[in-house]
Amino acid sequence: MNAKELKNLVNNKSCGPGGEVNKGKKLYPKCDTSIWLRSCSQEVVQPLEGKLSGQVPKWLRGSLIRNGPGSLKVGDMTFEHLFDSSALLHRFAIADGSITYQSRFLQSEAYKQNHAANRIVFTEFGTKAVPDPCQTIFNRISAVFSPDETMSDNAMISVYPFGDELYTFTEIPVIHRIDPNTLETLERVNLSKHVNIVNHTSHPHVVNDGTVYNLGLSVTAMGPKYAIVKFPPPKNSSSGERTSAFQQARIVATLPPRWLLHPAYMHTFGLTDSFFVVVEQPLSVSVPKLLRSRLGSTPMAGTLEWYPEHETLIHLIERDSGKHFKTFSAEAFFYLHIINQYEKDGHVVLDICCYKDASMIDCMYVEAIKNLQSNPDYATMFRGRPMRYVLPLSEPPGPETPGRNLVTLKGSRCVATRPRAGEKVVVVPELICDVGCETPRIHYERHLGRPYRYFYAISSDVDFEHPGSLLKVDTETGTWKLWNEENVYPSEPIFVPAPDAQGEDDGVLLSALVWGGAEETRAGVLVLDARSLAEVARAEFLTPSAVPKCLHGWFVGDFQPHAV
Structure with missing residues (x-):
């Protein structure tokens, strides 16, 4: 089933079994989809003072920067997919116990040209642009070889430091530097001019010395290859000349896709002390379809192909040498976000938010979101769970018996078997906890790529008792704590460690808030004690325009603890 068929499946199942029985009835009454469908019409350029309750810790100083969908409208037109919405940045500035709020649209070329023309002029992930009558077939052919000028640079997914x-960030390798104090768009950087990649993930990793790693796709004479790109920290020469991270960028490892013209869609990747972890799911980007879509200016979503009969592959690549180490096979699953990964006692432990197929992407079409309350299949299509895979780095001593469990990690219920000699090791996961979790975050500074116990997330089940609530999951016990409030919808929780933190969860969680229903101009930020999920403080703001729910962000603090 391809992306177009999945989209039609989602949008056409408005009644389901019983037809008219479901008409007018809310199947998920506690889930308010309006928070995703709002369009901001007025920025908050000057910091806005709000209503503060509780007491913000004195040591908490910095800016919570958020990114996400800002407006689904351009003139009289509407984007068709949530991923197409114009990027809106938010800033919650925290200092001396007070908090202010700002918001501004990212001034990407797509945003500027769309609004200059008062119509959608760039084709997005799920939305076709209005055809330009002046563009000939030769212009479109030329555009295939100069994607910087024709592909949307609407970077509305995440924010990361260099x-x-x-x-x-978005998945097109054009990123935008922003001012963390004013949210002004300062610079547009096309990474493909510095290193041979045509796309990259929206979630790079930042390690202890400031080096940034990301996974991209490189086009070579031998065909496409997955490429790990290293961006060393900027440096200044003795003469004061600055060399940016982008000028130093280089590919440190490559891996060919299993299907030459159908590389996998990837939104993130993992790393441990010794390995890069590349999870190759059976959702592929068809290169022939991609070329046709570029010529016809059709959405990229139509180039995605889901192959349920094929397994998901988990590749380990050595960080030191860049060489492929081992590949494991798992039953097909779809994912966007990896929670964490680490090495322990001769194994790599990989925790990941898994879905049985890729239909959750199509659940984010605007029409599908609008029809959610009358679609009995929506909850199932969006159902994901946090799963743990354990990958043995070597085989334990003893006879090589088919079906023998190679996992010897103490306390693990995971399974890894080699069906027959010479075949890939097949891994079977264990469920971390039975609740949908998305946009997972950890104590990143200390536990990225290292053993950890807790992660923080948003409940993603639309039929959950408290959809959209904040979760703290204990991976050792499989239990979770919950923060929720009627009609309040928090965003991705970001952990900020306390100075001289004594434990993994010694700190606070920061989460941007929006309110459902008619309270579309009400925004806020929540400060929770990370151990107990007890509310420490919050700030609420009344804004001049609607505030949509955001996706990902970064905390830029005055106090920066030692990173991994």
Whole structure:
């Protein structure tokens, strides 16, 4: 089933079994989809004072920067997919116990040209642009070889630092530097001009010395290859000349896709002390379809192909040498976010938010979101769970018996078997906890790529008793704590460690808030004690325009603890 068929499946199942029986009835009454469908019409350029309750810790100083969908409208037109919405940045500035709020649209070329023309002029992930009558077939052919000028640079997914600079990300390798104090868009950087990649993930990793790693796709004479790109921290010469991370960028490892013209869609990747972890799911980007879509200016979503009969592959690549180490096979699953990964006692432990197929992407079409309350299949299609895979780095001593469990990690219920000699090891996961979790975050500074116990997330089950609530999951016990409040919808929780933190959860969680229903101009930020999920403080703001729910962000603090 391809992406177009999945989209039609989602949008056409408005009644389901019983037809008219479901009409007008809310199947998920506690889930308010309006928070995703709002369009901001007025920025908050000057910091806005709000209503503060509780007491913000004195040591908490910095800016919570958020990124996400800002407006589904351009003139009289509407984007068709949530991923197409114009990027809106949010800033919650925290200092001396007070908090202010700002918001500004990312001034990407797509945003500027769309609004100059008052119509959608760039084709997005799920939305076709209005055809330009002046563009000939030869212009479109030329555009295939100059994607920088024709592909949307609407970087509305995430925010990451390169040294002391902050950049917005999407999966096209054009990023934007923003001012963390004013949210002004400062610079547009096309990474493909510095290193041979045509796309990259929205979630790079930042390690102890400020080096940034990301996974991209490189086009070579031998065909496409997955490429791990290293961006060393910026440096200054003795003469004061600055060399940016992008000028130093280089590919440190490559891996061919299993299907030459159908590389996998990837939103993130993992790393441990010794390995890069590349999870190759059977959702592929068809290169022939991609070329046709570029010629016809059709959405990229139509190039995605889901192959349920094929397994998901988990590749380990040595960080030191860049060489492929081992590949494991798992039953097909779809994912967007990896929770964490680490090495322990001769194994790699991989925790990941898994879905049985890729239909959750199509659940984010605007029409599918609008029809959610009358679609009995929506909850199932969006159902994901946090799963743990354990990958044995070597085989335990003893006879090589088919079906023997190679996992010897103490306390693990995971399974890894080699069906027959010479075949890949097949891994079977264990369920971490029976609740949908998305946008997972950990104590990143100390536990990225290392053993950890807790992660923080948003409940993603639309039929959950408290959909959209904040979760703290204990991976050792499989239990979770919950924070929720009627009609309040928090965003991805970001952990900020306390100075001289004594434990993994010694700190606070920061989460941006929006309110459902008619309270579309009400925004806020929540400060929770990370151990108990007890509310420490919050700030609420009344804004001049609607505030949509955001996706991902970064905390830029005055106090920066030692990173991994």
